[in-house]
Amino acid sequence: MRSLPSRDAAAKMSEYFGIEFTYEQVRAARKRYKIPNGQSGYNLDQIRGYYPPKSAAALRRRDKGLFKKGFRPHNTWPVGTVRADGEGYIEKKVQDISKVAHRVNWKRLSVIVWEKHHGPVPVGYDIVYLDGNRRHCSIENLALVEREIKPYMSRAGLYYSDPDLTRVGITLAKVKAKRYQKEGKEKNEKSKNRSASDSAKCEGGNRQNPGRLLSSCGGSSFSACRRSQPLH
Template sequence: MHRWTNEQKQYIREIAQGRYNSEIVDLFNYRFETEISESQIKNFKANNKIRSDVPRKRITGDEGLFTQEQKEFIQRNVDGRLNQELAELVNKEFNLQISTKQMKAWKHNRGLSSGLRGSEGQDPPNKGTKGLYNVGGNRTSFKKGQQALNYKPVGSERIDRDGYTLIKVSDEGLWNKRWRHKHKVIWEEKHGPIPKGHVILFADQNRRNISLDNLIMIKQSQLSVLNKKGLLHNDAELTKTGIIMADIYLKIGERKRRKK
């Protein structure tokens, strides 16, 4: 059973509206480097009374982690490739940063298989020709030690699907260790690690405004009240006032619980 962190719970609440469970699971696994299934997302939403309010029938195929074009590309190239090889091929073709875990989870949720024995772990017949359509290999094949064409140096920045700025902080480790939210990095450089149960809030709700003056650290409980009571505003000063009101609501709730 997956143990949901407060950050993960809040993230699902933020992205659930207007999205199908398959889209939510793609974005969630992309964000947290997990292998959560659609059924786990469905159960979490049901247990927490979270609604997406989407029509029963999809209108387009460009939902979720991949566009329709990218999905069709994966389906055409899945046979005979390890998850890592398939992820590298997709990254090269579309200039993405998909990890092996994300590819594995995406395939699993859609019943896709490479046809390899075991858990996609056997060497395919075209091993050594990463990024190629032909199995014979040629001078454009990746060689051991060769840097990937989509390599981004430390310090590079990109915008994720939720509008947050990501900055590459390392060449080592999992994707979520190599790329971090820039606003968190900036905050921690000034104030130190973000304590458990806390989040960094954009005072004016502009995720591109990453100046220290626009970043406020609050408790997860405060953020929940801010969202529930509609106390977040594009005006930074109104948001700061909203935080004060959120504290008042929390204290009122605490007193009510004590009386009971």
């Protein structure tokens, strides 16, 4: 039955079992259970996972269409190409290494210009465009700023088309960042001092009367008081 076409197999099965089998039923069953009909392109050995070795001529024909070592597609950008990326920044291809991240082969032109005049960009710093034009990469239009002040400039709208105003905006953002950092440190110190004062009050004032611990220690400091002065 394996070597018969599905139509002949349906007729034989109907005659043998006394039940009518259609061509579509046999064909669907063979496809579902991967039963060859003698006309398909695979055999039982291939179904079981065994593939006979190919001849040397067949291997040569197969390898003829594969990419050779060092092959580069025809649309590969050559080294030195300058183009705009999806965000509008101008980038330049500085090397051609296959199977690496995009940033390895490409570098923003603003960074290249800055490094040519001032050396490598330090860690934690970025290059900004003073006139807001990402395609204007002359050294006069570039400035080095700390990465942490860029959010302050964006939120306050301190990027201008006038380079002088943008320089002023950079100075204001630095002052604002320093002020926020100072206020954050002062707030943390006050919180620590308040927690220490509450803990000292709970330890000293309620040692004689533990039942008043909850009423004299407010809210968030109660758990700290319980750790420092257990109730008996």
